[in-house]
Every structure is written in C-alpha cells, then in structure tokens.
Amino acid sequence: MSYDALLWLSFGGPEGPEDVRPFLENVTRGRGVPPERLDEVEKHYQHFGGVSPINALNRSAIERVRALVDLPVYFGNRNWHPMVEDTLAEMKAAGVRRALVFPTSAYGGYSACRQYDEDILRARAAVEDAPELVKIRQFFDHPLFIESFADAVRSAAEAFDGYRLVFTAHSVPLSADRAAGPPEEGGHRYSRQVREASRLVASALGVDEYDVVWQSRSGPPEVPWLEPDIVDHVDQLHARGVANVVVCPIGFVSDHLEVVWDLDTEARDRAAELGMGFARAGTPNDDPRFARLVAELVDEHLAGAPVRKLSAFPAAGCTANGELCAPRCCEPARRPRPGQAGSGQPGGDRAGSEQAGSARAGSDRTAP
Numbered sequence: 001m002s003y004d005a006l007l008w009l010s011f012g013g014p015e016g017p018e019d020v021r022p023f024l025e026n027v028t029r030g031r032g033v034p035p036e037r038l039d040e041v042e043k044h045y046q047h048f049g050g051v052s053p054i055n056a057l058n059r060s061a062i063e064r065v066r067a068l069v070d071l072p073v074y075f076g077n078r079n080w081h082p083m084v085e086d087t088l089a090e091m092k093a094a095g096v097r098r099a100l101v102f103p104t105s106a107y108g109g110y111s112a113c114r115q116y117d118e119d120i121l122r123a124r125a126a127v128e129d130a131p132e133l134v135k136i137r138q139f140f141d142h143p144l145f146i147e148s149f150a151d152a153v154r155s156a157a158e159a160f161d162g163y164r165l166v167f168t169a170h171s172v173p174l175s176a177d178r179a180a181g182p183p184e185e186g187g188h189r190y191s192r193q194v195r196e197a198s199r200l201v202a203s204a205l206g207v208d209e210y211d212v213v214w215q216s217r218s219g220p221p222e223v224p225w226l227e228p229d230i231v232d233h234v235d236q237l238h239a240r241g242v243a244n245v246v247v248c249p250i251g252f253v254s255d256h257l258e259v260v261w262d263l264d265t266e267a268r269d270r271a272a273e274l275g276m277g278f279a280r281a282g283t284p285n286d287d288p289r290f291a292r293l294v295a296e297l298v299d300e301h302l303a304g305a306p307v308r309k310l311s312a313f314p315a316a317g318c319t320a321n322g323e324l325c326a327p328r329c330c331e332p333a334r335r336p337r338p339g340q341a342g343s344g345q346p347g348g349d350r351a352g353s354e355q356a357g358s359a360r361a362g363s364d365r366t367a368p
C-alpha cells in the first residue's frame with residue numbers, strides 16, 4: 001500500500017487562559033467527570049497561565065520527524081486546535097488519499113488506543129470522501145522507547161547514592177482496564193503493558209526492585225480506578241524508610257501538564273515535606289530517539305522494515321479507518337451518568353451489558 005502523508009494524532013491542550021474550560025468540556029463530555037474535579041483541574045492549568053506544554057512539545061517532535069520521513073506530516077488533536085477534523089479536511093484539500101496515523105500514546109486500552117480510533121472515525125465522518133487513515137501500532141515495548149526511558153532514569157538518578165525506582169502511568173477505571181484488549185486475552189491489556197514496559201526499563205538498568213503506580217485519577221470518587229496513587233505511594237515509601245525516589249512517567253511520551261502538575265508539583269512537594277530526595281525522569285519526546293522510533297514505525301509500513309519489539313504482546317493497535325483491532329477489543333467502560341453515581345456498577349464486570357446503553361446515554365463520544 002502506498003501512503004502520501006503522516007498524521008500526528010494527539011490529545012491537545014489549551015494555549016491560553018480562556019481555552020482551558022472549553023478544552024476541559026471537550027475532554028470530559030459525556031464521561032461522568034464531576035464538576036468539582038473539573039474545577040480542580042482547571043486550577044492546575046491556570047497555574048501555568050492556561051497553557052499546556054503539550055502542543056508545543058508535539059510541534060517540536062513533528063519538526064524532528066519531518067527531517068526523517070519522506071511524507072508530509074500533519075498535526076491534529078482530539079480535544080483542542082488544531083482539531084483532527086480540520087486537519088483531515090486540510091489533508092483532503094491537499095490531495096492526500098491515504099495517510100498513516102501516529103497516535104501519541106504507546107499503549108492499548110480504551111483511553112490510550114481505542115479512543116484514537118474513535119477520533120479517526122469522527123474525523124472521517126466529518127470530511128466528505130475522506131482520506132484512508134491507517135493507525136500505527138502500539139509501541140510500548142519498542143527498544144527505542146525503552147532505551148530512552150532507561151537513559152532518562154540514569155540521568156535523573158545521578159544525584160542519589162541509592163534510590164527507589166517508581167514508574168507511573170495515567171490511572172483508568174478498573175472497569176476500563178478489565179475491558180482492555182480482546183476478551184479472549186483476559187483483559188487488563190493497558191496495565192499489563194505498563195507493567196511490561198516498566199519491567200523492560202528496570203531490566204535495562206539492572207534494577208530488580210521497583211514499583212508501578214498510577215497518577216491523575218479522575219471520575220467520581222465512588223468508581224474504583226487503578227491504584228495506588230503516586231502521592232500516596234511517596235508516603236508509603238517514606239514510612240518504609242526510603243530516602244530517595246526516582247519517578248519514571250512510563251505511561252506518557254511527553255512532559256505535558258499531567259506530568260508537570262501531578263509529578264513535578266504534587267508528588268515533588270510531598271517528598272519535600274517528608275524530607276525525601278525526589279527526581280523525575282524525562283519523557284521521550286525531546287530525545288532524538290523518539291523521532292527515530294516514529295520513522296521506524298513508518299518504515300514498517302512504507303518499506304516493510306522489521307517489527308522491533310521486546311515483549312511477547314502482539315503488535316496490536318494497527319487499524320484502518322478506525323475499525324476495531326479485534327472483536328470487542330478495548331470497549332469503552334460504562335460510566336455512571338451524572339446523578340446516577342453508584343448505579344454504574346463500580347465492579348464493572350461486563351455481564352449486565354444491557355445497562356451499558358443507559359450508562360452511555362448522553363455521551364456523544366463513546367457510542368460506536
């Protein structure tokens with residue numbers, strides 16, 4: 001198959017104080033996130049002047065990728081400008097017929113993978129006679145991804161004689177994690193991949209003991225999410241007599257707002273209160289290896305380059321035009337409707353799926 005463009009598909013973030021609220025409304029529309037949580041998160045963004053670093057980080061990574069790939073590279077987002085619908089219209093006008101899509105998330109699961117397929121569906125539905133869009137696979141176990149994090153941990157740890165290595169990734173509802181991956185695989189593809197990437201980085205460092213914890217929990221408090229939270233975990237480590245902690249944000253590709261707020265502000269402040277040493281490893285975005293990683297993934301499609309990966313997980317997530325990866329793969333978790341919290345079956349087993357329709361009603365994002 002031939003391709004005539006690469007579409008860089010990301011989350012998006014606000015670029016000024018007045019963007020913050022509409023951005024947050026876009027992110028959480030129909031997702032049952034309580035307004036108090038939104039007010040809290042708005043403060044994190046306003047603390048940085050209403051500007052998330054994410055768009056600038058994406059633009060600089062795109063520049064580096066442009067120097068390595070033989071395709072025009074376009075930039076579109078799920079939640080903020082440039083919106084992927086607008087970018088796709090621009091691509092169509094420029095004569096693009098078939099494009100590869102690089103999603104800025106390395107993992108499987110609904111939020112990390114399937115939701116980018118939904119973005120592709122939405123964008124193609126908005127553009128008449130839309131270009132074909134083929135999404136690039138998950139890359140959490142690519143050697144360049146792992147090496148980049150391992151080096152970042154090495155630099156962060158230089159200050160310490162001994163340290164506890166702690167990996168973090170974005171928490172998701174337990175029900176979403178359970179539904180991650182095709183059902184026959186037994187679910188939990190997201191958290192299992194996060195643990196696998198962590199294991200690979202630790203092993204590259206020769207570190208035997210480390211922790212995998214979670215951050216940036218959202219949603220109503222009565223719905224269970226992956227735990228423990230990084231800030232609580234810092235308390236735990238202190239209680240166990242750990243003097244220094246090095247945090248590696250394995251779940252993310254760039255130092256965006258959830259990294260600079262939840263880790264560099266909240267977790268760091270807690271460690272300081274407790275008198276602990278704290279260092280945070282960088283993310284791959286600005287490492288030249290990240291651009292090379294993208295170029296290699298593109299070459300898998302353009303030139304049949306070998307699929308480089310370090311784990312036994314399938315190279316999943318590569319889909320055409322927003323199709324499902326496999327039947328029932330990474331279905332969205334059912335979320336309680338506002339005012340119906342508690343009826344959303346926190347346990348989230350998928351048996352009572354006749355409730356799924358009502359729990360999803362009001363969402364214009366999760367419906368297939």
Ligand SMILES: CC1=C(CCC(=O)O)c2cc3nc(cc4[nH]c(cc5[nH]c(cc1n2)c(C)c5CCC(=O)O)c(CCC(=O)O)c4C)C(CCC(=O)O)=C3C
Nearest residue numbers: 011013027031041052054105111112170172218256257258
């Ligand atoms: C797995 C995962 C990733 C990693 C994969 C990937 O990178 O895609 C990720 C990335 C990101 N999440 C981000 C921002 C936000 N995520 C939110 C809310 C949520 N995230 C979730 C999961 C994930 N999120 C979930 C299950 C929710 C609950 C609502 C829902 O079910 O959808 C909210 C709402 C407010 C709140 O936090 O409650 C915000 C503002 C930003 C941009 C930061 C910036 O602006 O720099 C990035 C890169």
Ligand SMILES: [Fe+2]
Nearest residue numbers: 111170216258
């Ligand atoms: Fe998020």
